Amino acid sequence: MSKYWSRIAQSMEPYIPGEQPKDKKYIKLNTNENPYPPSPKVLESLRAAADPSLRLYPDPTCDELRTQIGRFYSLRKENVFLGNGSDEVLAFCFLAFFNPEKPILFPDVTYSFYPVYAQLFKINYESVPLDDHFSLPVERFLTKNGGVIFPNPNAPTGKYLSLDHVKTILVHNPDSVVIIDEAYIDFGGASAVSLMRDFPNLLVVQTFSKSRSLAGLRIGFALGHEDLIAGLDRVKNSFNSYTLDRLALIGAREAIKDEAYFHETRNKIIQTREKVSAHLRKLGFQVVPSQANFIFATHAQVKANALFQHLRDRGVLVRYFNKPRIDNYLRITIGTDAEMAAFLQKAAEIISFLGS
């Protein structure tokens, strides 16, 4: 604490991301990174773009990348907003669409950055309890509110809410912006983008960090009615004129264009996830059905925290959240088949050792 900190700086409880250890080499299944490298075309384009033009500012309106993303989703560039990772996009959403006095709604078990943004920008919120199966109680999102935000599939559960339910929420919130945070949508769910034409209150947020293997380049985006995009632009242009650098813009452009590579790698992850889920169940885990690139699981005999520690000791990092309702669960990112075989082997050893 310092007397020079603002009241906000003094009171904040910042978000803590999954660790990025430097002490040794781990099988890293803790931050939902993609186990496959970015498309070779991305890497080629980045090498070519490392040239003298880096002395110049990037395009502040990011027209080319917005056009390419728009093309992928059959939208116009006016429907696309870009940010420095989807975290920045989400932060701008809180500033652009929510007012302090009207509580916004999000699930109690969800991406833990939402309450942090709410605190930072002094937005009231109500956290709505998921049911015992971690399903979203749709009816609780139909009441008067200052805005709605939830991930689909949800984090850290991986549970997907069908588009019919999403639609119900949109229909009943004509006066609020409903933000669907689709960081993990490409691993099995259907995107709410298909509902955009009918709902000017819908904003879909996505990222290149997961299904496009570009966590290291920091590119997130939002899709929505051009009025919502214009609101985000106003906030962004009041914060930082150039949030995406020249290399990120180029790498992302090549990533979105290489559809074959995208489909191939995400399909591999989906297949691995299904095999690993089945295997974990055989080991005595309860596994939440996942449409994400991770699995959320709990074991009947072995405490999640112990499992987390023992896995860590054996060189496997997974994510453990010391939080109400989920403190006996682990979130396990889907790696390559080889990484997951090693993880399953070690998990089996630990369970037979601790669970006996």
Add this chain to the structure above:
Amino acid sequence: MSKYWSRIAQSMEPYIPGEQPKDKKYIKLNTNENPYPPSPKVLESLRAAADPSLRLYPDPTCDELRTQIGRFYSLRKENVFLGNGSDEVLAFCFLAFFNPEKPILFPDVTYSFYPVYAQLFKINYESVPLDDHFSLPVERFLTKNGGVIFPNPNAPTGKYLSLDHVKTILVHNPDSVVIIDEAYIDFGGASAVSLMRDFPNLLVVQTFSKSRSLAGLRIGFALGHEDLIAGLDRVKNSFNSYTLDRLALIGAREAIKDEAYFHETRNKIIQTREKVSAHLRKLGFQVVPSQANFIFATHAQVKANALFQHLRDRGVLVRYFNKPRIDNYLRITIGTDAEMAAFLQKAAEIISFLGS
């Protein structure tokens, strides 16, 4: 305007950066970019870093780059904060150090992003008039306030405030954070970093966009007492865990290490600036003495706006601000000698045509 916008989004008057035209090739002297490319070592390192590790998140604490920057300034990494361009660093400063009800102070003629940040984060401010020579009235910054921020050298004037004066402001503001925005300090001024040991209320903000030729990579930083840096970290970690991407971190590391290249290119710019200033005076301009990589000048006979338009028509972009007190000035970025010769030639033609 949309009913979905927050009150903030509705009321903002966003910052407008200098144009990045796409219609044709200009001699671009309008956004204070460096005319020289980044160090060859930067480009080499970026090409080598375009590899599969881009699938992984960057280091959220940026330890390596902070250590390197610390080394350059004989500081520890705990004295260094990094952001996505110095604009993001400045935005975080407003959140971390200023409270709404206590007015902060900055000059009336200054970087036009400050009032925008103040509006975005609802911080009251007083803008203190510069004198007729665009000098900062030091005594006006010694009164009770909620914080102080100004660029040194100032933007868009290029005028430098001596460290003695900076020190006076620091001495009289023991309870406020004093932010010196040194985006242009490497072009002739002495940095306030040398005062850091004596003033825990001093925060120096710098950038790789100007003297390091890396506007395209978006790297800004702050130097200060570790308590101030910790305050910035709290805000940053409540906004976006990873604000610098892997390539920006690597490029910046190589840039700060290549001291020879840094000195060579900034010295060239300083020499060109002095030659161009002298030449402009011969053409009838009044030129504000500049310690930056740009010149702020006004002409006795020809209106700045007309000059701006005619230069643009002839393929030379400079910056014109349609604002009180400075609407008869042009801000001209220092380019290469060849670019400046072309600019001077065209300026002379326009003046002999319009001024006669």
